[in-house]
Amino acid sequence: MKKTLKIVVLAKQVPDTRNVGKDAMKADGTVNRAALPAIFNPEDLNALEQALVLKDRFPGSEVTLLTMGPGRAAEIIREAMFRGADGGVLLSDRKFAGSDTLATSYALSRAILKLNPDIIVAGRQAIDGDTAQVGPQVAEKLGWPQITYVEEIVGTEGDELIIKRRLEQGVETVACPLPLLMTVNASAPECRPRHAKRVMKYKYAKTASEAQSASTDYDDTLRKERPYLNITEWSVADVDADDAQLGLAGSPTKVKKIENVVFAAKEAKRLTAADSDIDGLMKELIASHTLG
Amino acid sequence: MNNVFVYCEIESGKVADVSLELLTKGRVLANTLGCDLEAVAIGHQLDGIEKELALYGADTIHVADAPELAPFRTLPHAAIVCGLFKEEKPQIALFGASSVGRDLAPRVSSALHSGLTADCTSLEIGDHTDAKSGTTYTNLLYQIRPAFGGNIIATIINPDHRPQMATVREGVMKKEPAQTPGKGIVKKIDASKYLNDTDFVVRIIDRQIEDRKINIKNAPVIVAGGYGMGSKENFAILYELAEVLGGEVGASRAAVDAGMTDHARQVGQTGVTVRPKLYIACGISGQIQHTAGMDGSSMVISINTDPNAPINKIADYAIVGDVMEVVPKMIKYYKQNSK
Missing domain, CATH: 3.40.50.620 (HUPs)
Known part of the structure; x- marks a missing residue:
């Protein structure tokens, strides 16, 4: 096993699906991200924690957060830096818009080839799609083994990592040499919180686009003096990706139809919490053999 | 081919x-x-x-x-x-x-x-x-x-x-x-x-396959709690009702995410799909993700303080009231009437 590892964390900034408004969807059936509060995908935080655990175990290792998204997705790179990541890369280009999981995986795999890590840690799935596809698909694109549903990195044995997986029917412990890609479950430990010193250190970290749109002379000077405040931003050209495999054109799945949810109306019998109502209801349920 | x-x-x-x-x-x-x-x-x-x-x-x-x-x-x-x-x-x-x-x-x-x-x-x-x-x-x-x-x-x-x-x-x-x-x-x-x-290249060192301890799939009655239950402690009353009625406790994703109960009890698109004889939805608003996993129930009773909760649209009985008040009464009157 190497002494230090290059670790890439795959993460996504997701719309908070618990707070969805009416303008959440565009006419073409894709998500109108601009209209929604954006958060760090929960299981990607579990993934970040596992990456930081590896860094604790292999001091001198480097944790890089890779995310694909619009300019504001740089927020989760800063958040990761506050919690212990060394840096991040924002993969951002209009050509990525409308990508399904396969086109997304292709784009991420192009960026990963450039980063050349030893290990990739991703969340199991993102709450906006709940597909759990991007992790395995990225592994396939790289020709790497995948270890899904990871709960704990137990240790090392020779050149292998020993990893505990949480399955529906139980627990499985596997051994696998690097390189490998793992996806981490919500049942894994929560991510460590922000570290005050790191917040002070990285709060002015910005991508080139952010620096261009809103920046003071003070910020600019700071970023010149401290190169770690520059968050890397890559376009399609930077990762040498094939346009035909990106965006809507590169996505085998198409959205045929989107229906907003309206339940078929049915007459519910209205009751109150009054004793007579509940008594009557229980009598009816027993009489109809629904109960007992 | x-x-x-x-x-x-x-x-x-x-x-x-x-x-x-x-x-x-x-x-x-x-x-x-x-x-x-x-x-x-x-x-x-x-x-x-x-x-x-x-x-x-x-x-x-x-x-x-x-x-x-x-x-x-x-x-x-x-x-x-x-x-x-x-x-x-x-x-x-x-x-x-x-x-x-x-x-x-x-x-x-x-x-x-x-x-x-x-x-x-x-x-x-x-x-x-x-x-x-x-x-x-x-x-x-x-x-x-x-x-x-x-x-x-x-x-x-x-x-x-x-x-x-x-x-x-x-x-x-x-x-x-x-x-x-x-x-x-x-x-x-x-x-x-x-x-x-x-x-x-991946070697399996150890496997502990358990029979699923919690199995709500085949329960004839499911008493399910949502985010509206408020806390893990409040879920206790649901276990009591489920036990009295010979059923199991289910939950919405929001309740599971909030740590009120185990994921194995989650009903809905990302959980289990159930078709019990009776489904009692307690403090569940009724998002489609949840109802997709229970709308095949033979009978649905909802208990919710909000008379306009979406769950009431698929419910056979909509009890507008506080779960903590209604459920104990259900237990009481079930025991009284089933004697």
Whole structure:
């Protein structure tokens, strides 16, 4: 096993699906991200924690957060830096818009080839799609083994990592040499919180686009003096990706139809919490053999 | 060629329920399309497995049987499925949305560059005309699923790539032996031509497979709590009611995410699908993601302080009130009346 590892964390900034408004969807059936509060995908935080655990175990290792998204997705790179990541890369280009999981995986795999890590840690799935596809698909694109549903990195044995997986029917412990890609479950430990010193250190970290749109002379000077405040931003050209495999054109799945949810109306019998109502209801349920 | 395929999960020689459910659905799709239904069984000691698969409608059963193929590991199973699909060119391939299927299917879809839709709640056959090119496609697989936190229902299609792949959770489709059993022809897969040494790089050191301790799927009565329960402590009253009524406790995703109860109790698109005789929804608003997992219940009672909660639209009885007040009364009057 190497002494230090290059670790890439795959993460996504997701719309908070618990707070969805009416303008959440565009006419073409894709998500109108601009209209929604954006958060760090929960299981990607579990993934970040596992990456930081590896860094604790292999001091001198480097944790890089890779995310694909619009300019504001740089927020989760800063958040990761506050919690212990060394840096991040924002993969951002209009050509990525409308990508399904396969086109997304292709784009991420192009960026990963450039980063050349030893290990990739991703969340199991993102709450906006709940597909759990991007992790395995990225592994396939790289020709790497995948270890899904990871709960704990137990240790090392020779050149292998020993990893505990949480399955529906139980627990499985596997051994696998690097390189490998793992996806981490919500049942894994929560991510460590922000570290005050790191917040002070990285709060002015910005991508080139952010620096261009809103920046003071003070910020600019700071970023010149401290190169770690520059968050890397890559376009399609930077990762040498094939346009035909990106965006809507590169996505085998198409959205045929989107229906907003309206339940078929049915007459519910209205009751109150009054004793007579509940008594009557229980009598009816027993009489109809629904109960007992 | 161009048939409907189902990847069958096998644990200790037993075919998973979800795979039999998919065969049941696959049989219907194959009949609509006028093609055969084929099953893929990869594992060890699979002699005789074709009998059960044929009963659920499989015409052809592709079997790869070797000690190193069980228990399931991603890479060897993916290599065999990809190799087989390249030769057989299925038009549709279905996988369980289980620990196995959700691990395997994306790997296969990436290798074959075919689209995959996760956690479908309905599968239908239909046509499509592309608005831009005007091209008409016939007999596509409509892959229907709630998306975006359950706020929308999306119909996904894969017009240009094969196979059209989908995963479906256990319990979503019905499990029923086919009216006419499938032909049940066994075709041995020559796995050696698809496998490399590197496919066995992941070693399984230990496996602790438990019988699922919590099983709400077959409960006749489910008392389910939502985020409106407020706390883990308040859930106690639901366990009491469930016990009195001979049922189990279920929960919405919001309640599980908030740590009020175990994930094994989650009902809905990303949890279990249930069809009890009676479903009592306590403090559950009724997002489509939840109702997708319980709207097949014979009777639904909702208890909610909000008279306009969406759950009331599918409820047979809507009790407008506080769960902490109503549930104890249900316990009291059930005991009183059932004597």
